[in-house]
Amino acid sequence: MNIVTELLHIKYPIIQGGMGNISNAKLASAVSNAGGLGTIGCGTMHPEQVESIILDTKQLTTKPFAVNIAINVTPFVDDLIALCIKHNVPVISLSAGNPAPYIPKLHEHGKVVMAIIASVKHAQKAAAAGADILVAEGYEAAGINSNLELTTFTLIPQVVQNVTKPVVAAGGIGDGKGLAAALMLGAEGVQIGTRFIATKEAPFHENYKNQLIQANGTDAVIIGRSLGRIRRVLDTAYVRNLLEKEKNGITLQEFSELTTEKHHLIGAINGDLERGFINGGQVAGLMEDIPSVQELMENMIQTAKAQLKFGLTSIETVVSDN
Template sequence: MFQTKITELFQIEYPIIQGGLQGLGTSPLVTAVSQAGGLGLITAGSYPDKKAMLSDIEQVRANTDKPFGVNIAIGIRRPMDEFVEGVIEGGVPIVFTSGANPEKYMKKLKQAGIKVVHVVPSLRFAKKAEKIGCDAVVALGYECGGHPGLNDTTSMVITPRIAKELSIPVIAAGGFSDGKGLLAALSLGAEGIQMGTRFLAVRENPIHDKIKNRLIELEATDTSIIKRSINKPARVMKTEVSKKINELENQGCTVEQLLPYIGGEAYKALIEKGDVNQGVISLGQVVDAIDSILPVSDLINEIVKEAKDELYRLNKLVVFSQKEGVFVDD
């Protein structure tokens, strides 16, 4: 077991958190992650309204008594006010926010006793999150799937920088998928990791099997950054659709011209039918490391075991001198 400030904050067994997954972060996956000792997150944007989200929250509760939370992306596609009200009504203890500043929701969430974590792509935003009362932050590296921010700063750089400057716990995201990654994040000053891409390729994820099987074949170079032209860069799976988007952007297209490719209907066809010629899906460079589709419980157990084994290996590289009270080279 790894005991960190994050496992203590959320009362979970392992410092492993499922990232927000549009249309996929629903009760089957969330239940499996939480039941296995991590923290599953309902993705609010997956539902048409608050009522549907609350119904799925109850489904999670019916299947596990372990902690779980809700991920709310603010200002990305539509107003999220009703979903904020929903987590309060539903008594959800943990909320992760991303996108726009969550400050306007903080008073209501904190009064309800909810722990709030904000996803940040830079130190400036991390400090702001701490200032408005967030309980922790997710430091998002450039390698991540989805929205890495405008600075193109990798996890190896942004994680220790934010961890050094903040007094609240930091969760590392972007490029993490295994036990070595978990151990690396902890050594950089993080108190846990958040994974999105790796949780695409698990049995409990409802995404179409065609996509899962495709992930096993992909490399880090099979991702692409789109939407730079509108200052909302996103890393996605490289497909003919993403190439078309890049072409349009290079030609100075409008947002309206991009909508047929990045809109909700195209994305729905991709995740439900496995049609990569419809829409785009967020995908991190860590897809390079995915070589199997596992049950969530097996994946988390594998991550924890590898982290422990790697820690044991590293410990053997140094010798502790009781006389000097320090570690010395062997």
């Protein structure tokens, strides 16, 4: 039995990461319909816009889906929680802030609460506050990242060792081998974002998808480190200009203005990589095609099963040889 699939009432232990203001019903419903957990990320969107996406998602799927609320990003936390309760959203993902004040109310209304964490300390606090699932996100992930810079391969076993709640691995995962590795590290499932961008159902600009599948292992770069505002994005003309400004001493105010969701939308939706940026995790270096969501997820599961059998055989061979 897989605890995550049981808790979330899904077929596969694969969760879509929240994508902030570029979240949409089409991709979230496709992930849910394919057996995973689709997610609507609220970003800085007004609750009315989020409500519209929730309603559209419910029209496109009867399967469970989640809403991600980035606590310190949105000014509408209470309104968004009320919205999720109103529309019976079964799973709430809380990130970028302390989830403790919100968990009791969500539990009161029967919600499964996932907390996205980046260290053992964060995990223990979220577990003590009552989070049902802990999503441990490594530094390889796209978008806003923790300043702690812990990688997935080291973070997951540390968290698993120190909490009793089920753990989901995130950051740098986009194929079946990554899923198998996460399971071997003690995770109960995975959360992926970047890989879902380059799928047929994802309503993002072709420039974004092509940039991802053409990327190599070093094309997912960090901006904002000098300002304590770490964000992983793809190397584009806009980003190179931003890095040059940062090198020359950009102010926090100017950096914040140049990395607003407005510029994110310009890159991801309009495909203008001169005037906007696109998020991208290090997994981009492994991406070579644009499958359907169903194809991607089924391939992940089949590959993970084969990889786990191969790993077991390899270990038995090593042991027998010695």
